[in-house]
Amino acid sequence: MKEFFAEIRGAVMSTLILAVVCCGLYPLVVFGIAQALFHDRANGSLIVDPSGTLRGSRLLGQQFTADKYFHSRPSAAGNGYDPTSSGGSNFGPTSQKLHDSIAQNIADYRAQNGLATNAPVPADAVTASGSGLDPHISVRNAELQAPRVARARGLSVEKVLELVRSNTEGPDLGFLGEPGVNVLTLNLALDSLNAK
Numbered sequence: 001m002k003e004f005f006a007e008i009r010g011a012v013m014s015t016l017i018l019a020v021v022c023c024g025l026y027p028l029v030v031f032g033i034a035q036a037l038f039h040d041r042a043n044g045s046l047i048v049d050p051s052g053t054l055r056g057s058r059l060l061g062q063q064f065t066a067d068k069y070f071h072s073r074p075s076a077a078g079n080g081y082d083p084t085s086s087g088g089s090n091f092g093p094t095s096q097k098l099h100d101s102i103a104q105n106i107a108d109y110r111a112q113n114g115l116a117t118n119a120p121v122p123a124d125a126v127t128a129s130g131s132g133l134d135p136h137i138s139v140r141n142a143e144l145q146a147p148r149v150a151r152a153r154g155l156s157v158e159k160v161l162e163l164v165r166s167n168t169e170g171p172d173l174g175f176l177g178e179p180g181v182n183v184l185t186l187n188l189a190l191d192s193l194n195a196k
Contacts, residue, residue, distance in 0.1 A: 060083055
């Protein structure tokens with residue numbers, strides 16, 4: 001009986017020690033390192049404007065619909081860019097709903113941007129990302145939207161394309177994927193330009 005209680009005591013003590021180390025010390029050490037070395041990333045890569053207003057995260061897309069803004073890619077997350085409902089549409093390549101949705105998105109994109117009815121449209125302009133929260137569009141997508149944005153804001157297309165270039169991020173690690181344009185930072189840059 002004495003040995004049984006000794007075993008129980010050993011198990012309880014081991015559990016308590018592991019709980020303190022794994023649930024207390026380890027998370028505190030990781031939190032401290034993240035705050036010291038990666039403060040911006042550890043706190044969500046938040047974008048705060050000069051007035052102190054939180055405008056969003058550079059890691060999460062937002063819905064923009066006005067002509068004066070660059071439009072994000074379609075989102076299947078909730079009611080569009082809902083971070084609590086991240087996910088794709090889960091429609092397969094033979095889905096009629098997916099086919100109809102893409103056809104409608106192509107027609108809408110061409111109409112919004114004054115393109116010919118047979119003009120090629122970038123895939124990211126008409127399809128949702130796997131997460132539904134992607135903050136980037138392709139450089140070609142941004143270039144096709146630039147004339148509409150320039151017209152709506154009374155700017156030259158060259159000035160808008162200059163902002164596109166300054167908000168273009170290179171491939172991950174320099175070689176993974178394609179360059180992308182962060183729609184939120186680009187639209188905020190446009191707003192600050194117009195404010196001046």
